[in-house]
Amino acid sequence: MIAIKNLLGERGRLITSLIGVAFAVMLVLVMTGIFVGTTNQVTTYIDNSRGAVWVAQPGTTQMFRSVSWLPGDTEQQLEGVDGAGEVSPILGVPSSFVRDGNQTAFYLLGYDPQAHQGGPWSVSEGRADVGPGEVVLDRVLASKNGVTVGDTVELVDGEFTVVGLSDETAAVGNFYAFVTLDDAAELLRAGDRVSYYLVQPEPGTSASALVTRINEQVGSVDALTSEEFAENSKAIVVSMIGRPLYAMIAIGLLVGIALVALTVLATVAEQMQEFGVLKAVGVSSRQLYREVLLQAGLLAVVGYLIGAGIAYGAQFGIREGLGDVTVEVTPVMLAGMFGVTVLMAVLGSITPVRRVARLDAAVVFRR
Known part of the structure; x- marks a missing residue:
């Protein structure tokens, strides 16, 4: 209840923080979805060869950066x-x-x-x-x-x-x-x-x-299974678009961690006197740590639900509107992103938890 009260105490800051976390989640899911969708779609011709063996000129192991003549x-x-x-x-x-x-x-x-x-x-x-x-x-x-x-x-x-x-x-x-x-x-x-x-x-x-x-x-000649030929061709695509997409995914993660950390830190800073009172009346440090972590967890989970919902719906609009840009947001990605969001909450809580751990209850009463 303390965690919920602290978050709802400043609704403007809460809304801003949720938007930031949701944006970070959406950014990571869409960038990852573009990566997965593009690498899958680019080999769709090979994938639809009904399991045929591909026979090519010696040394040709993929379709897009080589020319084969037989x-x-x-x-x-x-x-x-x-x-x-x-x-x-x-x-x-x-x-x-x-x-x-x-x-x-x-x-x-x-x-x-x-x-x-x-x-x-x-x-x-x-x-x-x-x-x-x-x-x-x-x-x-x-x-x-x-x-x-x-x-x-x-x-x-x-x-x-x-x-x-x-x-x-x-x-x-x-x-x-x-x-x-x-x-x-x-x-x-x-x-x-x-x-x-x-x-x-x-x-x-x-x-x-x-x-x-x-x-x-x-x-x-060189013969390869369609699976081998597709994997080699995907590797070429990854070499071309992988680095910028990896960078965008990493930026999204860092933004999410920073937003959670700053929000929880600001909330804890405003509630230090209240935490001091609780500590003075016998509330254990472990209970206080739990309240800080719960605040971060609530912020991260609600932001995740908003961002994941937007990203999941956006994949259909992007696919229909652009055609050649395919976004695939899979259940595995959603589950993985939930785990990453929880990790963001934990990492973002490290500094606030340390501040609470160093809190001296006597200071509260001297103020």
Whole structure:
């Protein structure tokens, strides 16, 4: 009751403090959510390859900062590997989408429309299958450039008709455009070369076993499971955006600790005489410590509930409003942030507790 009374005694300061703690919690959750959402979304194409084995040029272990070239006759060699099912060629390279003088980086993907893998898996408008001279464009990329289904767009140095808008194919600085393998080969002057082969393991054959067989039996290629290829690609994204996001998360934590500490310290400073009286009438130091910690805990928990609620709701608005910025606030993150907020309360209480510990009750009565 003393802790609640002390906090409610200065409601203006309490509201300000709660806003500060809530902001710190929201900042940490949103920054962490952007990190998690971006790293998950950026590999969505790999994740939707249905567990296929990725076969690439030797030394190519990820998708975004390397270019892979493989000869066309590699397909026949892969089909001859024991346990290899459907083999699908993919031709993909980073490029720039130009519209009305504006350039947007995107990833051009050529695939075989007759195959069961390599193309768009979710379409928000139009159709998913493409023919000669047609493209399925990421919906966020299309929206940013004012493109709709039926429009003609320029890719590299060719013109294509937009027949569909794909969903779940956008992350920060990374969009996809899907064309036929033949159109991609012509645009990129690739001849019979491709970038990757997606090889589905036959029933009874694990992806890791197929990787081993391909690396042993097929020369001049590197095979990786889709999980390995995705993890390597995520590592590239983390290397690009990880440092600033880590800094923002750390700043949020420091702000939260500082706000809790300053608020509890100010409250305790105003109540030192009251604490002295309590100590003089026999209240133990342990009980006084508990009151200080309880004040900090109440402040942190209420601020957490406000900040976590805002962050959880904001993820849907950010995803809908921006499209290429994905925020994922998961239950694990919420639970972890609650633990961190409690830790902020404990750390923020260290100085106030020390002041109460050094309090001499006699001083109160001499004043």
